[in-house]
Amino acid sequence: xxxxxxxxxxxxxxxxxxxxxxxxxxxxxxxxxxxxxxxxxxxxxxxxxxxxxxxxxxxxxxxxxxxxxxxxxxxxxxxxxxxxxxxxxxxxxxxxxxxxxxxxxxxxxxxxxxxxxxxxxxxxxxxxxxxxxxxxxxxxxxxxxxxxxxxxxxxxxxxxxxxxxxxxxxxxxxxxxxxxxxxxxxxxxxxxxxxxxxx
Numbered sequence: 001x002x003x004x005x006x007x008x009x010x011x012x013x014x015x016x017x018x019x020x021x022x023x024x025x026x027x028x029x030x031x032x033x034x035x036x037x038x039x040x041x042x043x044x045x046x047x048x049x050x051x052x053x054x055x056x057x058x059x060x061x062x063x064x065x066x067x068x069x070x071x072x073x074x075x076x077x078x079x080x081x082x083x084x085x086x087x088x089x090x091x092x093x094x095x096x097x098x099x100x101x102x103x104x105x106x107x108x109x110x111x112x113x114x115x116x117x118x119x120x121x122x123x124x125x126x127x128x129x130x131x132x133x134x135x136x137x138x139x140x141x142x143x144x145x146x147x148x149x150x151x152x153x154x155x156x157x158x159x160x161x162x163x164x165x166x167x168x169x170x171x172x173x174x175x176x177x178x179x180x181x182x183x184x185x186x187x188x189x190x191x192x193x194x195x196x197x198x199x
Contacts, residue, residue, distance in 0.1 A: 011159050011167060013073040015039045016048035016066050020059055020079035020089050021140060026051050031078045031145045038149045039076075044157070047072055054080045059092035067096060067130045073170045074157050075133060076149070079140035081124040089137055090124050097128030097135075104136060104152065111151045115143060132171035 017039065019032035026032070029051055039046045048066060052058040059080070066072045080089030094100065104127035112120040125148065127136045134157070138148040159167035 008160050010043055011172070013044045013157055013167070013170070013172075014047040014071050015044050015157075016050075016072050016075045017046065018049075018059075018062055018066075018075060018077045019051040019140070020054050020077060021051060022053050022086055024051070031140055031142045034142050034145050035076050035078060035149060038145075038154070042154055042158075044074075054086045054088050056088045056092040059089060060096065063093060063096060063130075063135070067133050067135075070171060070173060072133060073172060074166075075135045076145075076153065077135065077137040078145050081126070081137060081139050083122060083124075087124075090126055093135065093137055094126065094128065096130045098131065099129045101127040101129065101134070107152055108138065108148055112144070112147055115147065129166075129169060132169060134166045134170060 017032050017035045019026075019029050021029070026049075032049060032051060036046050036049055050062055052062055059077075063075065063077075066075055077089060077093065080087050080092075105123075105125045108125040109120045109123055112123065123139050123144070125138050125144075127134065129135070136148065136153050138144050155161045156165050157167065159165055
């Protein structure tokens with residue numbers, strides 16, 4: 001993980017964790033637990049955590065509710081991204097996106113090579129933006145969740161990360177910032193977009 005942090009203050013986000021599994025309950029959900037712990041250890045707030053079977057419509061129902069809410073800024077989904085008949089997360093989630101973040105899946109597979117070699121091509125990890133909520137979807141193993149969070153997600157939901165991150169794209173209400181983290185001004189301007197994306 002790189003250390004490209006600017007001088008702006010850290011801004012905690014409200015986050016949700018969704019596990020997609022036909023075989024586990026919350027008590028056995030080690031991947032969801034790992035992500036929930038990563039969220040809070042990173043200084044963010046865990047607003048929701050849920051587990052649903054690998055059913056397209058149940059996945060969409062939970063995510064649609066979270067996407068519609070103003071108080072959830074980012075969602076991390078684990079499970080259902082493989083190639084079996086019951087791996088339905090991509091089919092369930094991508095229709096909800098306003099914009100797809102193609103680079104997340106590309107980078108996830110790249111950094112996974114050192115752990116699982118060419119088997120990384122069987123991961124359909126992906127991400128996107130829906131109603132100004134960023135959603136990251138990863139495989140169901142704890143190791144995959146650890147890789148996705150530690151190598152990619154933790155930086156991209158940190159507004160201090162330069163040259164760009166997803167925080168400027170999120171639907172964060174001004175009252176949330178003032179209530180949770182009073183700040184007279186930031187010592188450095190916030191990133192708005194990567195240089196290559198600016199008109």
